[in-house]
Amino acid sequence: MFPAPDSLAACAVDVLTTADALAKTVKSRAHARAWFEGRAAGRPMPVGEAVPPAHPARPETPELLAPRDVPRRRPGSAQGRKALLHAVAHIELNAVDLHWDIIARFTATPLPLDFYDDWVRTADEEAKHFQLLNDCLRARDSFYGDMPAHAEMWRAAQDTAGDLMARLAVVPMILEARGLDVTPPMIAMFRKAGEQDAVDALETIYAEEVGHVAHGAKWFRFLCAQAGLAVEETFHALARCYFHGALKPPFNADKRAEAGLPPAFYQPLAAESGAGRA
Template sequence: MPQKLSENSDKISYYDFAKLVLLGENLEDKLISPTIDWSEWKDFELPKLPGRTGKIAFSDEQIKFPKSARLNETDKKAIALHSFANHELLAIEMMAAALLIYPHKTEDDVRFKRGILTALKEEQKHLSLYIGRLNQLGYQFGDFPLNDFFWRQMEKLKTPSQYAAVMALTFEAANLDFAQHYARLFREFGDIETAQILEIVLEDEIGHVAFGAHWMKKWREDKTLWQYYMDSLPWPLTPARSKGIGFDPKIHERAMSDQDFIQELKNYDDQFQITKRT
């Protein structure tokens, strides 16, 4: 078990922080937000799974995401919010893992990790907002099955470029479309509070994708960003995963600042069903 913070702790190493977030077993551990000291680094072996017990433990049980037309029903809305919250928690855990497993030798290494920490704290904010909204609807996080799909990709991300390709340019890029789509949908249903949460998430995700694009451009050498992204994306993931419902090239361009990349993404098609569902 990771060491808990004392009530008087005002600063801890990023290593201890990330280890507690990743291996801690409850939501309190996942949502800690102390001041970080960047001086310490140790080797770390990626665990098979993040620490989770009780209601927030992973489940093999599957639950279908509700059809859009039924998201005005309280129970279906709760299932959707629960899914969004789990994605945020998975992102928190993957970001904590990234802080632990990637190099910490140069100034650029530390700058990269500082950016990950900024994104992690925003994901903590998103998780808290989704859980708060769930509670208002009469539900708790953990009331529905929790899957580990995103986490299962983590063992494939051996380098920072693979991490940026998958986390920022794929999963978070897709959430640009998903957040925009569902924010619009909940507004149409008159659920302004849920819509506003999704709009907050959307604005933060634009920054997260931009962060990943910045570092991928820095590392790519003589390749185009698209070539480098394709080379960094581990099988079986494809660029189709970076497009959500109602793919909007304009919002992706706002985040990526690379028109050639967006054109390649727009034209890419491997018959991925998520982008074709309604």
């Protein structure tokens, strides 16, 4: 279908420089499969080195707006639920790029192959999530790009481009952890509306996102141990420096703990933002 890159970093850049959303996710899954097949055969693809783009290639649509300018969704209506599926698809497509970016951008940091296993698997699952949601949109006579989306998701990657620990703190441990909080109510809403395909897609996403947050917490702890840093204090300092939003309850304490994020990670930040306790 397309030439196979000769290193994992080159695979990452191949995904990042592909504009079409479906082609991007197909490449993500194909490169992940090639990586794990090589690992299973005892002939792992070299990690290599590559220069990722400052911003990933994107399709011409959706129109990207400032968050305040994105039309409000009204989930009680069929149109509102469709808009919500589009918004989640946008998040998942950005996540594909975010996770391949972490693979390519930090190759100068010596890391075990298990690190790459975790992020390749995560990028593969994010691609699957986008495809599931795109199928839901097509079943509703829609498609990804049919509605505006916000343009802020890549800011976390730009802000943390020079700091692997900051990237782990902000992307999986804050942004993806938020998905653990908000997905169960979405599942309940689509179940109440009798939209089983959306329920199935969101339940798959919910189950697998726990692992994505866990990968962030695992490798954040690994890097803290290497540097002799206190884990929670370092996380708080990086979050204050690089995260530009507020941590708001309610928090899914059980799933966050399952992913390696007990309340001591997020409650102090929530209190500082004036959000109070869960």
